Amino acid sequence: xxxxxQLTDDRTTAVGxxxxxxxxxxxxxxxxxxxxxxxxxxxxxxxxxLTDVSVAYGREVVIEGVDMYIPPRAVTALIGPSGCGKSTxxxxxxxxxxxxxxxxxxxxxxxxxxxxxxxxxxxVELRMRVGQVFQRPNPFPMSIYDNxxxxxxxxxxxxxxxxxxxxxxxxxxxxxxxxxxKSLKKHAFELSGGQQQRLCIARALATKPEVVLMDEPAxxxxxxxxxxxxxTVAVLKQSVTIVIVTHNMQQAARISDNTAFMLxxxxxxxxxxxxxxxxxxxxxxxxxxxxxxxxTGRFG
Amino acid sequence: xxxxxxxxxxxxxxxxxxxxxxGAMALAVIGTALFALGYIVYNGIGAINWEFLTEVPKNxxxxxxxxxxxVGTFYLVVGTAAITLPIGVLAGxxxxxxxxxxxxxxxxxxxxxxxxxxxxxxYGLFGLAAFVxxxxxxxxxxxxxxxxxxxxxxVVITATEEALRQIPxxxxxxxAALGATKLRTIRKVVLPAAAPGIVxxxxxxxxxxxxxxxxxxxxxxxxQMRSVPDSPLSQFMALPYHIYAQVTSVPDWNRxxxxxxALVLVAGVSAVSVVAGVWRSRVRRRxxx
Numbered sequence: 001x002x003x004x005x006q007l008t009d010d011r012t013t014a015v016g017x018x019x020x021x022x023x024x025x026x027x028x029x030x031x032x033x034x035x036x037x038x039x040x041x042x043x044x045x046x047x048x049x050l051t052d053v054s055v056a057y058g059r060e061v062v063i064e065g066v067d068m069y070i071p072p073r074a075v076t077a078l079i080g081p082s083g084c085g086k087s088t089x090x091x092x093x094x095x096x097x098x099x100x101x102x103x104x105x106x107x108x109x110x111x112x113x114x115x116x117x118x119x120x121x122x123x124v125e126l127r128m129r130v131g132q133v134f135q136r137p138n139p140f141p142m143s144i145y146d147n148x149x150x151x152x153x154x155x156x157x158x159x160x161x162x163x164x165x166x167x168x169x170x171x172x173x174x175x176x177x178x179x180x181x182k183s184l185k186k187h188a189f190e191l192s193g194g195q196q197q198r199l200c201i202a203r204a205l206a207t208k209p210e211v212v213l214m215d216e217p218a219x220x221x222x223x224x225x226x227x228x229x230x231x232t233v234a235v236l237k238q239s240v241t242i243v244i245v246t247h248n249m250q251q252a253a254r255i256s257d258n259t260a261f262m263l264x265x266x267x268x269x270x271x272x273x274x275x276x277x278x279x280x281x282x283x284x285x286x287x288x289x290x291x292x293x294x295x296t297g298r299f300g
Numbered sequence: 301x302x303x304x305x306x307x308x309x310x311x312x313x314x315x316x317x318x319x320x321x322x323g324a325m326a327l328a329v330i331g332t333a334l335f336a337l338g339y340i341v342y343n344g345i346g347a348i349n350w351e352f353l354t355e356v357p358k359n360x361x362x363x364x365x366x367x368x369x370x371v372g373t374f375y376l377v378v379g380t381a382a383i384t385l386p387i388g389v390l391a392g393x394x395x396x397x398x399x400x401x402x403x404x405x406x407x408x409x410x411x412x413x414x415x416x417x418x419x420x421x422x423y424g425l426f427g428l429a430a431f432v433x434x435x436x437x438x439x440x441x442x443x444x445x446x447x448x449x450x451x452x453x454x455v456v457i458t459a460t461e462e463a464l465r466q467i468p469x470x471x472x473x474x475x476a477a478l479g480a481t482k483l484r485t486i487r488k489v490v491l492p493a494a495a496p497g498i499v500x501x502x503x504x505x506x507x508x509x510x511x512x513x514x515x516x517x518x519x520x521x522x523x524q525m526r527s528v529p530d531s532p533l534s535q536f537m538a539l540p541y542h543i544y545a546q547v548t549s550v551p552d553w554n555r556x557x558x559x560x561x562a563l564v565l566v567a568g569v570s571a572v573s574v575v576a577g578v579w580r581s582r583v584r585r586r587x588x589x
Contacts, residue, residue: 099476124479132477138470141493150488151478200474207478 045112046129046210046241047072048093053107054270055088055097063089064270066107068260072210075233075242077256077279079249081294084262085271086245090213093243094130095123111211128155131204132213136220137196139188139203144171144180147188147199151207166206173239174202175232194225201232205240212236214244218251230255249295253283261291340563347560356526361546362554366561371528372441372521372536373565377510379445379532384452385502391453392460392498397486409461416454421514423451428518442532444520451515452505459501463494496580503576507569513540523549539565 048070055063063085070076078086088097095116097103109116116126128151139147148167157163167184171177176198180186188199197217204212214233218226233242233255246252252259259279264271275288286292355365399405427447437443467490475485491498509515521541529536543561546553 094477096473096477099473124481127477127479132474134470134474134477136470138468138474140471140474140489150475150480154478154480154484203474203478 045072047112048211048241048243049110049113050092051108051110053089053092053105053109055085055092056104056106058102061270062264063262064272066262066273068273068276070241070243071258072112072241073237073239074257075237075244075255076258076260077252078243078245078260078262079247079252079294080262080271080274081264082247084264086262087215089262090215090243090245093211093213094127094132095121096127096132098123128207129209130211130213131207131209133197133200133204133215133217135216137193137200139191139196139199142188143185144188144191144199145184148202148206150203155207167202170202170206171199173205173232173236174198175228175235176202192225194221194228197221197225197229198232201229201236205236209240211241211243214242216245216247219247226251249283253279259283261286261288261294263290263294337566340559340566343556344559344561344563347556348563352557352560353564357524357542360524360550361542361557362550362552363557366537366539366542366557366564368525368528369537369539369542369561370564370568372525373510373539373568375441375529376445376448376516376536376538377506379441380448380452380509381502381506383445383449384456384506387449388453388456388502389460389498392457392464393486393491395457396461396464397482397490412454412457415450416458418451419514420451420512421517423447424515424518426450427515432519438533439518439520439522439535440533441520441529441536444516444536444538445532447515447519448509448512451512452509455505455508456498456502459505460494460498463497463501464490466497467493496583499576500580503573507573510569511540511565513544516541517544539568 048068050066050068050070053063053066053068054061066089078090080086088103091097091100092105092109093111093116097105105117111126111129115121131151140150142150145167148170149163152163152166157166168177168181171180176195179195180191180199188196191199197220201212201217218229221229230251233244236242237257244252244256256279258277259282260276261274261282262271263274275282275286275291277287282291283295286295352365353370354367356368357366358364395405395409399408424447427443427450431437431443431446432439435443435446437446471489471493472485475489476482480488513521516538520535521538522535523537523545525535525537539561543558543565546558546561
């Protein structure tokens with residue numbers, strides 16, 4: 001398995017100091033190009049291919065005909081107005097829709113070529129490879145350490161030194177280590193909202209996933225915490241694939257390499273993927289007029 | 301919109317009246333409780349001394365202490381808790397986390413709610429028929445504890461279900477997203493988080509059981525024993541039954557000692573509630589959903 005996190009200290013420090021909310025795109029694009037070069041050269045894992053994916057709640061089809069390629073070790077943003085199925089599509093990727101009961105997912109989704117929806121894929125294994133960070137920080141009511149160690153312990157890891165190093169590595173990955181390294185036994189609820197969300201990122205990283213799904217991870221946070229989360233994402237994408245749902249188009253523009261725009265044009269019809277592509281291109285020269293309207297704020 | 305002066309005055313007046321009425325009601329409730337408590341303490345405090353707490357009753361309870369009575373109630377409550385808590389908590393977990401939303405589940409929930417409303421003397425009769433006679437435990441601690449279990453179970457089940465419902469769905473999802481099975485999620489995340497609520501509800505139920513006379517009347521409580529019960533099949537003395545028996549069947553009963561017995565019962569139940577309350581608030585202080 002690819003080691004999800006190999007972050008050095010200087011990278012962690014860089015997180016705290018990098019740019020303002022509107023970093024210019026050229027830098028990012030260069031970074032992307034470098035990442036892709038690495039990807040092509042190396043053994044990068046964590047790419048999704050979606051073919052004709054549809055989702056139905058009971059009888060109501062809410063998403064239809066989505067074809068999508070999510071490249072490894074890059075940030076893919078899902079944008080679109082409320083109710084356009086972004087979060088629902090996101091939950092297909094770790095089969096969290098299974099938990100909801102009456103949801104049916106059609107089509108095929110593969111993770112690095114391996115179909116994830118059939119009986120051949122154990123959802124438990126899938127979720128260790130595909131972590132998730134939720135909209136509101138939702139740490140477990142236990143210590144910081146136990147929160148991060150929860151996933152590895154679920155996998156059966158018991159050895160103290162192994163857990164210790166996983167916890168440290170994950171907290172570094174989420175840029176939280178320096179703030180909490182002296183108080184790992186502290187209750188997670190004593191952290192601020194932004195720290196809690198980074199704890200949740202660390203918790204997701206601790207199972208060494210190839211992909212981390214983020215469902216509007218900063219929407220409940222203040223601007224400074226949002227900034228920290230975005231900086232964390234920028235570093236994380238060097239080692240894991242990130243799929244992020246966001247309402248905030250500036251955020252999508254700032255942090256993502258690729259953007260997918262989804263739209264449900266009426267309540268009677270299901271949502272579709274309207275357009276997907278390189279973020280810079282999507283935000284400067286959208287191909288579809290609906291994308292352009294949404295991006296320029298004419299609806300949604 | 302602006303109000304006319306008259307409307308404003310009327311609004312202000314009804315506000316004042318509402319405050320007065322609500323305040324008076326609250327005061328009436330608190331006052332009654334304080335008066336009852338104060339009256340018990342005032343009348344019973346004179347009986348409390350070392351001898352009273354450590355000696356057996358003499359002269360049919362007119363003299364001596366209530367040691368076997370205290371121990372009997374203690375055993376009874378511990379026995380009831382030992383049977384009720386596992387069954388009640390597991391049933392509550394099933395209802396909250398596993399049971400499908402069906403007519404059957406709703407009927408069961410309704411039946412449980414109704415069980416909580418059945419008069420305690422009915423449980424006493426049921427216990428006599430089911431545990432004393434049918435199961436052939438005889439009049440004993442175990443028969444009485446099982447009877448009290450029937451009475452307390454609905455409270456524990458409902459408290460558990462209610463406490464589990466308070467736990468945000470977010471936490472269950474976070475656990476599932478980390479690859480945890482449902483059982484692991486419940487054991488490691490949901491139940492620990494719900495523990496304060498479950499404990500509070502259970503203690504309320506057990507406190508009520510500790511003070512009941514009717515369910516133990518036919519199932520094992522006795523008027524006089526020379527020593528404490530030595531097996532689950534022994535008969536036993538119990539605080540509420542001791543009070544009842546003194547007042548109804550001992551001529552010239554000793555008022556101070558009976559009030560003292562009542563004081564011991566109230567103090568014991570309150571002590572447990574206070575300890576649980578302190579523990580709960582320490583745990584809760586950190587938990588804000």
